[in-house]
Amino acid sequence: MSESGAVTMWLRRAAGGDVHAFDTAFSLVYAELRVLARSQLRREMVGHTLETGALVHEAYLRLSNDTPAEFDDRSHFLAIASSAMRRILVEHARRTHAAKRGGGAVAVDLDAADAGRAVVLDDHGTSLVDLDEALQRLAMLHERQAKVIECRFFGGLTEEETAAALGVGVRTVKRDWAAARAWLYRHMQDDSAR
Numbered sequence: 001m002s003e004s005g006a007v008t009m010w011l012r013r014a015a016g017g018d019v020h021a022f023d024t025a026f027s028l029v030y031a032e033l034r035v036l037a038r039s040q041l042r043r044e045m046v047g048h049t050l051e052t053g054a055l056v057h058e059a060y061l062r063l064s065n066d067t068p069a070e071f072d073d074r075s076h077f078l079a080i081a082s083s084a085m086r087r088i089l090v091e092h093a094r095r096t097h098a099a100k101r102g103g104g105a106v107a108v109d110l111d112a113a114d115a116g117r118a119v120v121l122d123d124h125g126t127s128l129v130d131l132d133e134a135l136q137r138l139a140m141l142h143e144r145q146a147k148v149i150e151c152r153f154f155g156g157l158t159e160e161e162t163a164a165a166l167g168v169g170v171r172t173v174k175r176d177w178a179a180a181r182a183w184l185y186r187h188m189q190d191d192s193a194r
Contacts, residue, residue: 003028007074015071022064029074033059033081039156040085050092059084075157075165079147082155090132134188138180145180148173 001009007028013021026033037055062084071077139146144166151162152173159177163170 004074007077008072011071011073011077025071025077026060026063029078029081030056032078036078036082036156037085040082040089040154050089055085055088058088062088073164075161078157078161079151079155079165082157083150086132086150086154090128093128130188131184134184137187138183142176142180142183144168144172145176145183148176149180149184152177 007025010021010025010028014025033056034052037052037059041050041052041055059081063081071080135146135149138149147166148162151157151165152159155162157165159170159173162177163173166173168176
């Protein structure tokens with residue numbers, strides 16, 4: 001059985017009430033979650049206090065408290081884990097920003113995910129908090145486009161993995177990715193001009 005199939009099997013067992021199955025599924029994707037966490041933490045400003053392991057473990061705590069039936073398969077699980085890590089980072093950035101003005105600002109570059117590389121800091125000064133707020137507004141208008149951004153940008157998933165996680169075709173992911181990026185750039189620039 002492939003690793004992906006094994007993860008799906010354990011997630012289904014967890015949904016069926018097996019109390020240890022979620023832990024097994026999580027352990028099978030732990031290394032991949034660490035890579036996702038490391039990628040997300042690279043976007044943090046120098047001096048951040050979160051570590052890769054801490055981010056993964058916090059995501060574990062949040063996910064293990066969710067209804068196990070929520071996870072359909074490996075791709076879906078990784079997409080939800082990416083979303084959980086995003087929420088943790090945004091909460092951390094907000095706390096840091098509240099503690100020290102300007103703290104928690106993280107520059108973002110949505111084009112980097114297209115190139116299949118780690119997202120690097122850009123010179124536009126867009127913060128992770130600003131991106132999260134814009135992403136929430138986008139989700140109210142186009143929920144699937146917001147989910148594509150979460151999967152590709154925060155989760156580091158490929159177009160194919162994103163399509164599998166969302167149950168749509170790769171062409172749909174490509175269209176949503178382009179449209180969502182354009183919407184976010186436009187609205188985030190409008191916000192920064194105010």
